[in-house]
Amino acid sequence: MTRREELFDRICKVMPYGSSTASKAAQYMPEEPALVERAEGCRVWDVDGREFIDYRNGLGPITLGYCYPAVDQAIAEQLGKGIIFSHPHRLECEVAELLTEIIPGVEQARFLKTGGEAIAACFRLARACTGREHILQIGYNGWINSVAAGGQFRPGVISEDTPPGVPADLARVHHSVGWNDLAELQRLFDCLDGQVAAVCVAAAYADMAAGETFYPALRELTRRHGALLIFDEIVTGFRVALGGVQEYFGVVPDLAVFAKGVANGMPLSVYCGRREVMSVCDRGGRTVISTTYGGEALSLAAAKAVIGVYRTQDVVGALWQRGEFLWSGVNARFEKHGIPIRLKGFWPCPQFVVEAGAPEELLGRFFRAAYRHGVMLYNVSYVNFSHTEADLQSTLERLDMAMAEL
Numbered sequence: 001m002t003r004r005e006e007l008f009d010r011i012c013k014v015m016p017y018g019s020s021t022a023s024k025a026a027q028y029m030p031e032e033p034a035l036v037e038r039a040e041g042c043r044v045w046d047v048d049g050r051e052f053i054d055y056r057n058g059l060g061p062i063t064l065g066y067c068y069p070a071v072d073q074a075i076a077e078q079l080g081k082g083i084i085f086s087h088p089h090r091l092e093c094e095v096a097e098l099l100t101e102i103i104p105g106v107e108q109a110r111f112l113k114t115g116g117e118a119i120a121a122c123f124r125l126a127r128a129c130t131g132r133e134h135i136l137q138i139g140y141n142g143w144i145n146s147v148a149a150g151g152q153f154r155p156g157v158i159s160e161d162t163p164p165g166v167p168a169d170l171a172r173v174h175h176s177v178g179w180n181d182l183a184e185l186q187r188l189f190d191c192l193d194g195q196v197a198a199v200c201v202a203a204a205y206a207d208m209a210a211g212e213t214f215y216p217a218l219r220e221l222t223r224r225h226g227a228l229l230i231f232d233e234i235v236t237g238f239r240v241a242l243g244g245v246q247e248y249f250g251v252v253p254d255l256a257v258f259a260k261g262v263a264n265g266m267p268l269s270v271y272c273g274r275r276e277v278m279s280v281c282d283r284g285g286r287t288v289i290s291t292t293y294g295g296e297a298l299s300l301a302a303a304k305a306v307i308g309v310y311r312t313q314d315v316v317g318a319l320w321q322r323g324e325f326l327w328s329g330v331n332a333r334f335e336k337h338g339i340p341i342r343l344k345g346f347w348p349c350p351q352f353v354v355e356a357g358a359p360e361e362l363l364g365r366f367f368r369a370a371y372r373h374g375v376m377l378y379n380v381s382y383v384n385f386s387h388t389e390a391d392l393q394s395t396l397e398r399l400d401m402a403m404a405e406l
Helices: 003-014 069-079 090-102 115-130 182-191 205-225 244-248 275-281 297-312 315-337 362-372 389-405
Strands: 036-040 043-046 051-054 108-112 134-138 152-154 174-177 196-202 228-233 255-258 269-273 341-344 351-354
Touching: 051 389, 069 297, 090 108, 090 269, 090 297, 108 115, 108 275, 115 134, 115 196, 115 228, 115 255, 115 269, 115 275, 174 182, 182 196, 182 205, 196 205, 205 228, 205 244, 205 341, 205 351, 228 244, 244 255, 269 275, 297 315, 315 341, 315 389, 341 362, 351 362, 362 389
Parallel strands: 134 174, 134 196, 196 228, 228 255
Antiparallel strands: 036 043, 043 051, 108 269, 255 269, 341 351
């Protein structure tokens, strides 16, 4: 037995799924790492010492790179001063102020630990603010909120019926809608006249360009029906633009959630928006959202450092430029080898799409071959700020060999 096989066997005995995160559990053993030992920059080493160039980036949170010096230094300095306290730490104020400066339309912000948790907080705010119950959901908004029949109970996986474990009465007030499906949104608004509290939208990565017309239409539609608009910026924030799609497309929602990318891997999420809406959970407000770990200082120190790097260096520009070089090169090699897979969407976070008529297991075969040649990929893959030109060129060479094996 290799060490990875031994540890994989051990973890599966004591942990369902063999991972606390479903999307991180190994699917392509033995090529794929079962468990990781360490990472630095854009490279990851598994428990057997195998080295990989990583484009999974912790499923998105690593935008600057693993062990990024400025972030690690900020964490270490704060560690010597304390992690969590009996009152708010000054970093809560400082980071909230920074977020109001860089995200369009944001007047107030608060902190939680995960994106799904922050989306759930926005749902509660929307319901308390409007006095309505129904939520229209576009895309995957985290497992906590995957309660609608026909919605995504995992990224890209649809539940035809009410997901097991979800009360039918809860599922009844959540409605899944497809990306850029204005007709269905209008139908639901008509059917649920005066009952929709909010529309929550996470971009479809392969077709994100449609946001140019879809986001403004959503803004107009929600205003017309008196519902709030919530942007799920868990992936797009700090990646498509510093202020996310609301900056990129110039559409300001009532509430927004940022998580992956805000602290380069430290557990932190942000729910933020207009003061009028955020004040619903203020002192004397109509609802309560509270958690012991919301103001945990190590993550806030990391976030302050991350925002500092973004503001002094063109991180977003680099993600677009390096992403275009790599992913357009991968597409060219797919075409050269006659493999019906393409990367579609925006270069900082494109999605692998298997073309119609191709074998459905083809993408998995490609991922397995990529692991075999030392490249870690996922359905939505990312470059980070630590990928160098040499790393990208090496990746193209390795993937060319992987494609030749298919």
